[in-house]
Amino acid sequence: MSDNGIVIVGAGQSGYQLAVSLRSAGYSSRVRLVGDETSMPYQRPPLSKAFLAGTCDMAQITFQDADFYRKQNIEFVAGKTIASIDRASHTALTDDGVALRYEQLVLAVGARTRxxxxxxxxxxxxxxxxxxxxxxxxxxxxxxxxxxxxxxxxxxxxxxxxxxxxxxxxxxxxxxxxxxxxxxxxxxxxxxxxxxxxxxxxxxxxxxxxxxxxxxxxxxxxxxxxxxxxxxxxxxxxCIGVVPNVELAAKAGLRVANGIVVDSALRTEDPAISALGDCASFPTRYAPGTCRLESIQNATDQARHLAQRLATGNESRFDAVPWFWSDQGGMKLQIAGLNRDLDKTVVRGDIESRHFSVFGFRDNRLVAVESVGAPGDHMIARRLLSRGVDVTPAMAGDPGVSLRDL
Known part of the structure; x- marks a missing residue:
């Protein structure tokens, strides 16, 4: 019997992390990672900061060298685009006519610049x-x-x-x-x-x-x-945003709506096809309806979660706290949660010194915390949101209340 294993379409953060996490989770069958760029998989965040500034080079932003993939028995296919998917035969066809058979297909196709x-x-x-x-x-x-x-x-x-x-x-x-x-x-x-x-x-x-x-x-x-x-x-x-790459999924008859629609286990309507990262629209308790997140955290967390399901059959729902960061000229922003449709905000810390956090509430429930120069607040916020701790606006705004102890 042939080992078709898992084919991962897209070698960005989520695709790379999934391939590595599959091996860490004990998956022993074939893993193919298909990327449309000719370079080895690399980190994107430094591109707009350290790489542009000239303080790091290509070697420093590359995840791993070719030897790593060989040792992990991960087949990295560079410079190839998947042109179509035949769901009936479990086949992904490259733009130059190569047929890749799969048991499970993962779309980590990301987004493109607007x-x-x-x-x-x-x-x-x-x-x-x-x-x-x-x-x-x-x-x-x-x-x-x-x-x-x-x-x-x-x-x-x-x-x-x-x-x-x-x-x-x-x-x-x-x-x-x-x-x-x-x-x-x-x-x-x-x-x-x-x-x-x-x-x-x-x-x-x-x-x-x-x-x-x-x-x-x-x-x-x-x-x-x-x-x-x-x-x-x-x-x-x-820098006017991105457009999720949904065309391949749509052509294959999969549902798309601001991304490739997946369930709480990151599975599309086809049980043999999953999607994750910037291209996936998924349900979360941190926002009404479904959402699509463009962040390294989300790509990494979803990859690790999906690897567990594909490797072990664990069907638990993806429920990681969304968090983001941005470094801008010596000033650091960290966000925990999703600050959509807020009806109240409370400031904790000193805005003038640029060491403060903004606690955001919706229906009197803490849903997001934005921290500027306050990494301790950020870590506490992630824990509070993950555990669903009841934090009121009055508590958030009271410097006498230790949020760390909640």
Whole structure:
């Protein structure tokens, strides 16, 4: 009998972690990890920070070398894209016609960069930041750029803005919303980070957008905003979110809705196909309905959980506390929980010194904690949320109450 084992489509954080965790969980059958990039699997978070800043190199962000995969008996297939899935025959077909039979298929296909709606032809100067190739091109271009426009004031855009400002560049950030990181953090945290970046020379154009990109001699020379501002620019970096890669799943007849829909065990409607990471839409007790999370934590936790099910048959529901972080020019943000639809926030600590936490409540129940320069609060928050400890707004705001002892 042939050993078709598990085929993992996608060699990012979740795909890599799943392959490794399967072996740790005692799975002994065949494991194939298929990646569409030619490089060995690598960490993405440093791309917008240390790698761009030049303080780490490729070797330092690569998870493992080829020898590791050989010793773990993990077949890493680089530079291949899965073009279609035949669910009836349990076969995944690569873009060059190679058929990969599987017992279980895992879609760890991630997400792709959302692009600006401008056709700049062959002009240079427009960059995105998602892959190693993106980061390598951006790092090289950063050396010669002087005036940089960042489109999007989310985590990624602000992390890049911090690196560019630290390199002495003139940085302007354009954001449609009225506050930086408005979809991810409270106004209190948003304001603190805006002031931090402004103190480092970053200029914000909030409630604005890009109406045109100016080009001369096949090089970007400027940006016109929707409100009529003219900005000099020899580099535009667009960080306007991502789109989950659902096309392969949809083509195979699987349900998609803001991601590939899975149950609490990360299984699609096909019992032989699972999905995880940035591409998966899953149920969680930390938010109403289903959600799709773009974070290293979620990718790693889901991979470890799924490995247990595939290796041992453990059908427990995925229930890890969501948490996130962002390092922006010496200022660190950590978030535990999901701060959606909050109806009350309470500050604990000192905002002025940038060592504080914002406790977020929905229906008088603690659902999220944003910590700035307060790693102890963050660790406590993760424990409180995981255990479902009843923390009231009054308790959170009372410095005399030790949350550590709850």
């Amino acid at each position: 692009t600006l709606p401008f056709n700049i032809g062959k002009a240079s100067g427009l960059h995105y930041l998602r892959t190693l190739g993106d980061a390598q091109r951006l790092r090289q271009a950063l050396e010669h750029a002087r005036n940089i426009v960042v489109v999007g004031a989310g985590f990624l855009g602000l992390e890049f803005a911090a690196v560019a400002a630290a390199h002495g560049k003139h940085v302007s950030v354009i954001e449609n919303a009225e506050e930086p990181m408005s979809h991810a953090v409270s106004s209190i945290v948003s304001r603190a980070f805006r002031e931090h970046h402004e103190s480092n020379g970053v200029r914000f154009l909030l409630g604005d957008g890009v109406s045109d990109i100016r080009i001369h001699d096949e090089r970007i020379t400027g940006v016109q905003t929707a409100r009529g501002a003219e900005l000099h620019a020899d580099m535009v970096v667009a």
